[in-house]
Amino acid sequence: MRGPAVAIGLPFLLFCGLIAAGFLMPGWLRFITLIALAKGLVVLSLMLLMRAGLVSFGQGLYYGLGAYAAGLGVNLLKVTEALALLALGVAVAGAVAWVLGFLLTRYREIFFAMLSLAFSMILYGLLVKSSALGSTDGFNLPTPTFLGFAFAGTAARHALFVLTASVAFAAALLLHRYLGSTRGYLGEAIRENEIRVEYLGASVRGALHVKYVLSAALAGAGGALTAVATGHIDPDLAYWTTSGEFVFVAILSGTGSVAAPFLGSFVFEMIRTYAFAYSPNTWQMVVGATMLLVIIFMPGGLWSLFRRRPRLVTRS
Amino acid sequence: MTMPNVISASFLLPKRPVRALVAATLALLSAALGSQAQEAPKLKIGIVTFLSGGAAGPFGIPARNAAELMVEAINNGTVPAPYNSKGIAGALIQTVVIDEAGGTTKQVTEYRNLVQRENVDLVIGYISSGDCLAVAPVTEELKKLTIFFDCGTPRIFEDASYTYLFRTGPHGTMDNVAAARYLAETAPQAKSIAGLNQNYAWGQDSWADFRLSMQALKPGISIVTEQFPKLGAGQYGAEISALLVGKPDILHTSFWGADLEGFVLQARARGVFDARKVLLSAGEPAIFRLGAQIPDGTIIGARGTHGLFAKPSALNDWFRKAYYDRFATPPIYASYKMAIAFLGVKAAYEKAAAGTGKVPTQEAVIKAFEFLEFETPSGKIRMALGKGHQAIGDNAIGTYKFDKAAGQPTFVDVKYYAAECVNPPEGVKSEAWIKSGFKGAKCN
Amino acid sequence: MLTLVAILVDGVIYSSWLFIVSAGLTLIFGVMKILNIAHGGLYALGAYTAVSAIGSYFAGGYPPLASYALLLLVAVVVGLVFGLLIERGVLRLMYGRDEIVIVLVTYGVFLIIEDAIKVIWGASPYYASQPYGLLGRVQISGLAFSVYDLGLIALASVTGALLWWGLNRTRNGKLLLAVIHDREISAAMGVDVRRVFTVTFVIGAMLGALGGAFTAPTTSVVPSIGVELIVLAFAVVVIGGLGSIEGAAIGALVVGISRASSVHLLPEAELFVIYGVMSLVLAFRPQGLFRRVVARKI
Incomplete structure (x- = not known):
């Protein structure tokens, strides 16, 4: 057992290091890190579901909803505060998940995956059909204010980085506490054996419903932050390949720790950007081959590099 | 991070070591020739x-x-x-x-x-x-x-x-404005139009521009069907049937790439081209590839005076x-x-x-x-x-004719449109300009 | 009335095509519990190989009608070569791993196939439509249909019938059904499950390549055709019930007819119709139309 001081202290040091690094790194690397953190939130949301044995091929639904909520918040409701946009993204994603959760928590395995995919593709179809929202071209978002301060240029990029890193850190910390709690462990119990969980007096569907809404809220936050950081949104955010990419990164990361999704997300973005630059014609092949190698040689994901005794979290 | 000085062929070379090698060779070569390229x-x-x-x-x-x-x-x-x-x-x-x-x-x-x-x-x-x-x-x-x-x-x-x-x-407005002008001039008897466009922004915008332009040029023209298959669908059997059932005089499509080629092959096999004017608003890239597969008489645009339309x-x-x-x-x-x-x-x-x-x-x-x-x-x-x-820039629309003797695609009845005739004036948005009946357009 | 005829014919043609491209997917899932995204890659490989083969076949001036046999040959060869390559080279290392991990493995294979196709054939579209035009067109209630398209209905029926017969009426088929039903017990009873896996995967791969090979003459092939196909095929097999051949047939019919109806009656809804149908079916039949009975784990 590690002491609570270490449990909080080490991540906090890491967080401070990340913020400091954000000020020092070149602009392009800061942007990639920022996107990796925002997408890491979505991967984190998948990890939460995976721990309960559910794999969503439609997390793009909430990623897209979060982004469009933020985008419409700026352009329609004239909300300019970044934190408010973030809250909007989280709220919209969470609310939709709460409704869909009643249906989706009845499904398991591939049927859960495919039904969530179907819902994300329906959102995609709606967005493509909405010419008022720019159809597939999407629309742009202006730079928001941060706690009332309007930064411009590089200062705005720094502020955005600090915001995203803080949100990611807070989310990871809270999720870590949650996963360590009794309600959190219920996920693994459900994955192992639902019927026994029911015999023990817990409601499987209730527990899954909570996890599903939490997961959607995280993905919504990731979407809102990506929208604000990129300054542009389009329906591709909800397309199935986007969702598939998140599942891939989740497997790449491993489900061993709440830090894994962010690490995996960063590694993935770096592999892809260098594959783009140095192998522009065959970058997909590089990504695909990397994927195979990781799966073959690192069954626990990248996070297994940080464990002395890799714990397999895959099902037998 | 500095890149090696590769002059022209950098994108042909996949890997950094290869690039470095070529760069070194080039550097040696230019040094040997004593050229000033180095400076x-x-x-x-x-x-x-x-x-x-x-x-x-x-x-x-x-x-x-x-x-x-x-x-x-x-x-x-x-x-x-x-x-x-x-x-x-x-x-x-x-x-x-x-x-x-x-x-x-x-x-x-x-x-x-x-x-x-x-x-x-x-x-x-x-x-x-x-x-x-x-x-x-x-x-x-x-x-x-x-x-x-x-x-x-x-x-x-x-x-x-x-x-x-x-x-x-x-921008894309002039593609469909020019096409509509061309059809209004060359097919004055047409009474109905239909659209087949990919379901994304390009297809939706192209069809909206074309439909509004036709309605501005020929008030009262009827719209038979507006089809929006998915981008990359590849199979257009049902859409083709819908067109055959509706019998429009003019069919507009902004398809491109494999979708366009697939549609032409399937539509030709089922006689879509036989009884109507078919407009391929961005069809030019396909002509050298499809050759005689595109029926003569098809109306084709090149998004400007490019390719065979270039003087x-x-x-x-x-x-x-x-x-x-x-x-x-x-x-x-x-x-x-x-x-x-x-x-x-x-x-x-x-x-x-x-x-x-x-x-x-x-x-x-x-x-x-x-x-x-x-x-x-x-x-x-x-x-x-x-x-x-x-x-x-100027735009041009023409009617396709495959020259069997030469084995070459050609255009006949090509009409050129001055830039001011098919582009909105400064400060006016495209859609508003079309709806206003092309106010301020200068056509020769 | 004319519209009704059109919906029916278009719908059935489209369903036949859907069935051919998704039968392999559902077979592989049924036996191996693998949702094979690389199916899209096999489809693309079949299509590209067919285009190249037809191109040189017609350039050689051989009897045109035999080109249909060539398409079949392409499917068999592509399925055999790449099916073995993928199953023996990659999947074999993965058996026993989580289902979702294997899905991603097949996704990785799919990405590699996509770029390999680009390296071999380039990024430009290809077409070889000679077999498509060869049979001409017929009039049904005054509407022209391509005979080749109608031929797809026959191909789909024969494929479906052969699969059904092979599974239900032959000894090897029954072994396969045994493995579908319970892999461990079959192994304990002396069934060589690994061999069954290899054979199934190769047959599935052939079906994927068959879809590609017979689609190729009707359209123009580009590197992205596999991506477009795979989600569609997933939707079909999920609606029908994963792992069931009958299910894939029904799923294909449901999707095909709904899509044709939408195109003729409500074109705006075309983009949603497949996912709408899928959500509806799953909402009422959570395991698809043909569900398998699964024992509960206690």
Whole structure:
């Protein structure tokens, strides 16, 4: 057992290091890190579901909803505060998940995956059909204010980085506490054996419903932050390949720790950007081959590099 | 991070060690020849075009080929006058090529990488309108000269204005306005139209422009059916039946690439072309590939006076020949548009340098680029809209005829439309302009 | 009335095509519990190989009608070569791993195939439509249909019938059904499950390539055709019930007819119709139309 001081202290040091690094790194690397953190939130949301044995091929639904909520918040409701946009993204994603959760928590395995995919593709179809929202071209978002301060240029990029890193850190910390709690462990119990969980007096569907809404809220936050950081949104955010990419990164990361999704997300973005630059014609092949190698040689994901005794979290 | 000095062939070489090797060889070679190339300043250009996905074949690769050709020709000074000086304002071009695939978030990331990691001097690129919309504000943030060469949406400069951004390709409105004018003139008896367009922004916008233009030119024309199959669907059996049931006099489609080819093959087999005028508003890239498969009498546009619609000139003759010699296929409109972007850059840089013998500053180039008029293989391009940042050019529409004897596609009954006849005036949005009945259009 | 006829014919043609491209997917899932995304890649490989083969076949001036046999041959060869390559080279290392991990493995294989196709054939579209035009067109209630398209209905029926017969009426088919029903017990009873896996995967791969090969003459092939196909095929097999051949047939019919109805009656809804149908079916039949009985784990 590690002491609570270490449990909080080490991540906090890491967080401070990340913020400091954000000020020092070149602009392009800061942007990639920022996107990796925002997408890491979505991967984190998948990890939460995976721990309960559910794999969503439609997390793009909430990623897209979060982004469009933020985008419409700026352009329609004239909300300019970044934190408010973030809250909007989280709220919209969470609310939709709460409704869909009643249906989706009845499904398991591939049927859960495919039904969530179907819902994300329906959102995609709606967005493509909405010419008022720019159809597939999407629309742009202006730079928001941060706690009332309007930064411009590089200062705005720094502020955005600090915001995203803080949100990611807070989310990871809270999720870590949650996963360590009794309600959190219920996920693994459900994955192992639902019927026994029911015999023990817990409601499987209730527990899954909570996890599903939490997961959607995280993905919504990731979407809102990506929208604000990129300054542009389009329906591709909800397309199935986007969702598939998140599942891939989740497997790449491993489900061993709440830090894994962010690490995996960063590694993935770096592999892809260098594959783009140095192998522009065959970058997909590089990504695909990397994927195979990781799966073959690192069954626990990248996070297994940080464990002395890799714990397999895959099902037998 | 510095890149090795590779002059023209950098995008042909996949890996860094290979590049380094070639760079070293080139350096040795130029040292041995005692040329001054070593001291010549460099101009590093980031090029973004589709290398994968459905848009790579019909647009991305032809554009990349044109870029490859133009870089070499400009560096060697083999482009005809007035572009026959070596390099751009004396600087030799080197390039970094990036795939445009992966979506807008990815492209914004890669744009930042080009500017901040690869330290390019300017970026030429973007075929997808979504990518253009997403990248546009970032050009302002990073203050980097950027030229959009192809993307079609008029929203870029109609909804905002930019300092560092230019678009050397006219926007998409003129494609369908010209097509509607052509049909109003050549098929005055037509009473009904139908649309078959891919279900995404390009297809929806193209159809809206065409429908509104037809309604403005021929009030009371009826719309039989508006079909929007998914992008990349490939199978159009049901849509073709719907067209056959509806029997429109005119069929409009803005299909491109494999979708267009698939549709032509299936529609031809079922007689869609037999009883009506079919308009392929962006059909030009397909003519050399489909050849006799496209029935004679089909009406085709090339999104400007590109390809077979380009009038003979020293520049055009050189471009067609050089391109054909190098790639064994004629250049299509995406190739022309890429060449235009390079020539615009060269013209602007050299106007800004104006005999100083030095590579001008970015600010000077931007000043020179605004409202610039320059000659291209496709005729004169004028940066007339968007406060001098958005190009207009003439357009042409023609009727397809496959010359069986020569085995070559040709166009007959070609009509040329002056830029002011098919583009809205400055400050007027495209859609409002069409709805107003083309107020202020100057047609000859 | 004319519209009704059109919906029916268009719907059935489209369903036949859907069935051919998704039968392999559902077979592989049924036996191996692998949701094979690389199916899209096999489809693309089949299509590209067919285009190349037809191109040189017609250039050689051989009897045109035999080109249909050539398409079949392409499917068999592509399925055999790449099916073995993928199953023996990659999947074999993965058996026993989580289902979702294997899905991603097949996704990785799919990405590699996509770029390999680009390296071999380039990014430009290809077409070889000679077999498509060869049979001409017929009029049904005054509407022209391509005979080749109608031929797809026959091909789909024969494929479906052969699969059904092979599974239910032959000894090897029964072994396969045993493995579908319970892999461990079958192994304990002496069934060589690994061999069954290899054979199944190769047959599935052939079906994927068959879809590609017979689609190729009707359209123009580009590197992205695999991506477009795979989600569609997933939707079909999920609607029908994963792992069931009958299910894939019904799923294909449901999707085909709904899509044709939408195109003729409500074109705006075309983009949603497949996912709408899928959500509806799953909402009422959570395991698809043909569900398998699964023992509960206690």
